[in-house]
Amino acid sequence: MELSLSRLRMLRELHRRGTITAAATALHYTASAVSQQLAQLERDVGTRLFERRGRRVQLTDLGVLLAEHAEEILAAAERATQALEEAGETVAAKLTAGVWASVASGLLPDALTALARTHPGVEVRTRELAPEETAAAVRDGELDLSFVIDYSNYPMTWDKGLERAVIAVERVYAAVPAGAVPAASVMLSELAEHPWIVSPARSHFGQAARLACQSAGFEPRIDHEVEEQATAMAMVAAGLGVTLVTDLGLALRPPGVDIVALGDALTRTVSLAYRTTTARRAALPLVIEAVRTAAAQKGLGADAPIPVQPDSLGLA
Structure with missing residues (x-):
């Protein structure tokens, strides 16, 4: 058999x-x-x-x-x-990573190109998932590692069977129609009267955006719910509302959108999650270092603390 x-x-x-x-x-x-x-x-x-x-x-x-x-x-x-892999004279491995749009376009091209030059035996394949799904896919063995996110006002619940390495810390900005906010920075409360374009409430980004607005004293009037930052900014460019965007999302900005710093402190931590068994694979630290280097070259530091909920056993 x-x-x-x-x-x-x-x-x-x-x-x-x-x-x-x-x-x-x-x-x-x-x-x-x-x-x-x-x-x-x-x-x-x-x-x-x-x-x-x-x-x-x-x-x-x-x-x-x-x-x-x-x-x-x-x-x-x-x-x-x-x-x-450990017995070989050179590191040779195939790893499958969970990604979403902004990390796939903003970090992986540089990281994987550099990794191919220094360690050609390490092959990283990717699968695009919603950020909320990637950690569970690692836990269940469908992926070897995945990008995961925490917002400073909305940390994800964490599975203690997984480990993670911080890759980057992104700032969050307001994306508004060109000329809508003449100042260099803005408080969220000053955008309360604008229509909003945000991710659905089931997403981490959608929850973080709603909580940020509520902390600023208002409930956002959400006219459009979309999944991707690029889509949201295209709608901003058309004058349909305002949205929030992170550092990695800035590369996707179309003409007609102004990026304005937020007076309200809001950041997003990007990490790589992996199983404790995967941690023993020699290729893993090479991948982590390549992605960290790509993030550092974009000015995104990885030295901020991770806002973990230590008593949480489940995955969002």
Whole structure:
């Protein structure tokens, strides 16, 4: 009997999440593809692993048994990968990182180009996710590492099974239509009468923006909810409202947008999250250093403290 690691990973996710749809979403496959691969796994082992209960698929007792062993098998495969990397004369590794738009465009091109020059054996692949999803994907083994964020007024809840390295500390600015704010800086309260363009409330950025406005004494009138800073600034350029933008987002600014310093102190800390087992991989510190160097070259220091909630065990 030959067991496929990818199929065992799908089985593990089905066991963890309860439905094929949820497992497929976590692994970034279609539900149909996961269903087909799990059916093949059942043929590979020659016994029933699943049974249908209405529209749901449930693991049989043998399916649960194999899913529990899958955890051990996948962990052993990760340890074997680390051992091979450590035994080589030069560092050679493939790492998959979770990213979102502003770090993918603002930090990774310089970081990965420099890493390829100094350590050509280290290959970093990326997967774009919402910032709120990346840490959970690392915890569940879908990614080796990911960028995560904390806002000074809204720190993320943290999983103690993960470690992190600070990469950069970004300032947050007001992005307003050209000429709307003639001063060099502005207090958020002075923007209370403007329509706002912000991320949805489910996002870290959206929550941080709302909390900042509330701390300044007003509830923002949100006319537009959009995911990306680039989209928000395009709408600002059209005169549809004001928004907040971070240092890395400034490269995405279109004509017709003024960037104004905030009198209200608000910063964003960008870190790389990874599992404690991944910390032993020789390639990890090389990736961290390359990204830190790219951030430092842009004037973003990584020496500010991380606003951690030490008693939090879950992930936002």
